[in-house]
Amino acid sequence: MNYNHDKLCGSPEWAPHIQDEVLPAVTARVDLGQRMLEIGPGPGAATGWLCQRVPRLTALERDETAAAVLAGKFPGVQVAVGDATAMSYPDCSFDSVGSFTMLHHVPATALQNQILAEALRVLRPGGVLVGSDSLPSDGLHAFHEGDTCHPVEPSTLLVRLQTLGFGAVMVAVDEVLMFTARKPSSQERDQGA
Numbered sequence: 001m002n003y004n005h006d007k008l009c010g011s012p013e014w015a016p017h018i019q020d021e022v023l024p025a026v027t028a029r030v031d032l033g034q035r036m037l038e039i040g041p042g043p044g045a046a047t048g049w050l051c052q053r054v055p056r057l058t059a060l061e062r063d064e065t066a067a068a069v070l071a072g073k074f075p076g077v078q079v080a081v082g083d084a085t086a087m088s089y090p091d092c093s094f095d096s097v098g099s100f101t102m103l104h105h106v107p108a109t110a111l112q113n114q115i116l117a118e119a120l121r122v123l124r125p126g127g128v129l130v131g132s133d134s135l136p137s138d139g140l141h142a143f144h145e146g147d148t149c150h151p152v153e154p155s156t157l158l159v160r161l162q163t164l165g166f167g168a169v170m171v172a173v174d175e176v177l178m179f180t181a182r183k184p185s186s187q188e189r190d191q192g193a
């Protein structure tokens with residue numbers, strides 16, 4: 001991440017924004033369950049909120065240094081270093097998967113889809129994907145100068161999630177993009193087949 005990003009995501013203003021405005025809204029109708037995976041936790045603005053609500057939180061971060069700092073900050077969270085496009089977790093191992101302000105750091109739509117497909121694979125049937133991200137704008141691109149910036153096009157997200165196999169997709173566009181989607185239960189999958 002570039003200097004702007006490091007400064008913002010670790011700043012005292014960012015955590016309250018994520019924790020007071022984004023997470024309560026996007027999780028309002030969602031049961032996060034007992035075992036949650038957060039992908040791309042960075043400095044942990046969402047991690048700090050989630051770990052108070054989910055008994056077993058795992059955080060998967062690609063950046064080794066960020067992961068080490070996160071593990072020191074949240075000893076109760078299982079922090080792992082890895083790439084969310086190819087997760088090592090078995091199928092159906094989480095009740096929920098969270099992705100907050102991370103997909104625009106993934107440089108191509110195909111790689112973002114790979115992450116969403118991996119999220120579907122590691123969710124148990126009936127489990128939920130919950131996420132938020134920055135909306136595309138000139139300001140967002142300027143902010144990421146010299147850094148990866150590939151924002152999700154909101155109007156494509158519903159179809160992308162459905163095509164991958166998610167059901168009950170919700171996509172909301174306000175100040176940020178928010179989305180939830182559910183992995184169909186075995187019964188729903190059989191009925192849809």
Ligand SMILES: C[S@@+](CC[C@H](N)C(=O)[O-])C[C@H]1O[C@@H](n2cnc3c(N)ncnc32)[C@H](O)[C@@H]1O
Binds near residue numbers: 005039043063083
């Ligand atoms: C902007 S930070 C988001 C921080 C945090 N989720 C928040 O909302 O404050 C994006 C994080 O995603 C991580 N990341 C990007 N691509 C990833 C991937 N393929 N697998 C795991 N982590 C990734 C980056 O290293 C970075 O720490």
